[in-house]
Amino acid sequence: MAPIFILILIVLVVVIFAFYKRPVKKAVLPTGYKKVLLEHVAFYRALDEEGKIRFEEKIKEFLGYIRITGVNTNVDDLDKLLVACSGIIPIFGFPEWRYYNLGEVLLYPDAFNEISFLSKDADRHVLGMVGDGAMQRTMILSKPALRSGFANASGTENTGIHEFVHLLDKEDGAVDGLPEALLKRQFTIPWLQLMAKNIVAIKAGQSDINIYGSRNEAEFFAVAAEYFFEAPERFNQKHPELYNLMTQIFNQSPAHQNADT
Ligand SMILES: [Zn+2]
Numbered sequence: 001m002a003p004i005f006i007l008i009l010i011v012l013v014v015v016i017f018a019f020y021k022r023p024v025k026k027a028v029l030p031t032g033y034k035k036v037l038l039e040h041v042a043f044y045r046a047l048d049e050e051g052k053i054r055f056e057e058k059i060k061e062f063l064g065y066i067r068i069t070g071v072n073t074n075v076d077d078l079d080k081l082l083v084a085c086s087g088i089i090p091i092f093g094f095p096e097w098r099y100y101n102l103g104e105v106l107l108y109p110d111a112f113n114e115i116s117f118l119s120k121d122a123d124r125h126v127l128g129m130v131g132d133g134a135m136q137r138t139m140i141l142s143k144p145a146l147r148s149g150f151a152n153a154s155g156t157e158n159t160g161i162h163e164f165v166h167l168l169d170k171e172d173g174a175v176d177g178l179p180e181a182l183l184k185r186q187f188t189i190p191w192l193q194l195m196a197k198n199i200v201a202i203k204a205g206q207s208d209i210n211i212y213g214s215r216n217e218a219e220f221f222a223v224a225a226e227y228f229f230e231a232p233e234r235f236n237q238k239h240p241e242l243y244n245l246m247t248q249i250f251n252q253s254p255a256h257q258n259a260d261t
Contacts, residue, residue: 026064028060032077033081036077041150043089043257046254047257054092054095063084066102066104067103070109082146087099087160090161090225091164091168091250093250107143108142110144156231157230168182177220178221179249199213199220202220225250228254229254
C-alpha cells in the first residue's frame with residue numbers, strides 16, 4: 001500500500017503546486033530601464049528602494065502577459081515601459097492584481113478618430129479607448145498621447161493611466177465611475193455624492209479638474225485618477241475629500257510614498 005500512498009502524495013503535491021505556485025511568466029526588462037523609469041515616471045521616482053523593486057517586478061509581470069503592438073508605428077522600449085507603468089500605477093496598492101480583461105494594447109501613431117470603427121465610443125478626443133465587442137480585451141492608445149502623459153512633470157493628465165482606470169472601472173461589468181471591484185461597500189454612497197458635487201463644480205468653472213471629467217461619472221473617475229496619480233500632493237491639498245476616498249479606492253496614497261530622495 002505504501003507506494004500507492006506515496007504516489008497519491010506526489011500527485012497531490014503536483015496538483016497543489018500547479019494551482020498555487022503556477023509561475024508567472026515575466027518579461028526581461030530592457031537594458032537601461034531604470035534610467036528610463038527615473039527620467040519619465042514621477043510615480044516611480046517617488047518610491048523608496050523597496051517600492052522601486054516591487055514596481056519593477058510588476059512591470060516584468062505585466063509585460064509577460066500583455067502584448068503591445070504598434071499599428072503603422074514602431075513600438076520601442078520606452079513605449080512598452082510607459083504602457084506597463086500606466087497599468088501598474090493604478091493597481092500598485094493591490095499586489096495580486098492582474099488584468100485578466102486585457103490581452104493586448106495597440107499603439108497608434110496619432111489620434112485615431114479618422115478610423116471610423118474605432119471612433120464610436122472613443123475617448124478624450126480619441127486618444128485612447130478600451131475595446132468592446134470584437135475589440136474586447138484590447139486597449140487602444142495614441143502613442144504621442146501616451147508619451148506626453150509622462151513627459152510633463154507638472155501636469156495632471158495622463159492618457160495611459162486614464163484608460164487603465166476605465167478598465168478597472170469595467171471590472172464589475174459597467175464603466176460608470178463606480179469601481180465596485182475596488183471600493184468597499186460603505187464608501188459607495190459618499191463616493192457617488194462626491195462625484196456629483198465635483199461634476200457640478202467643474203461645470204460651474206469652480207474646479208481645476210479637467211472639464212472632460214464633467215462629461216459623466218466614468219470620465220470624472222478617470223480624469224480625477226489622472227490628477228490623483230500625476231500630482232498627488234496638489235490633489236490632496238485642493239481636493240482633500242476626493243483624495244481621501246481615492247486612497248480607499250486605490251488602496252494607496254501616492255502623496256506619501258516615502259521617497260528617499
Ligand atoms: Zn475616458
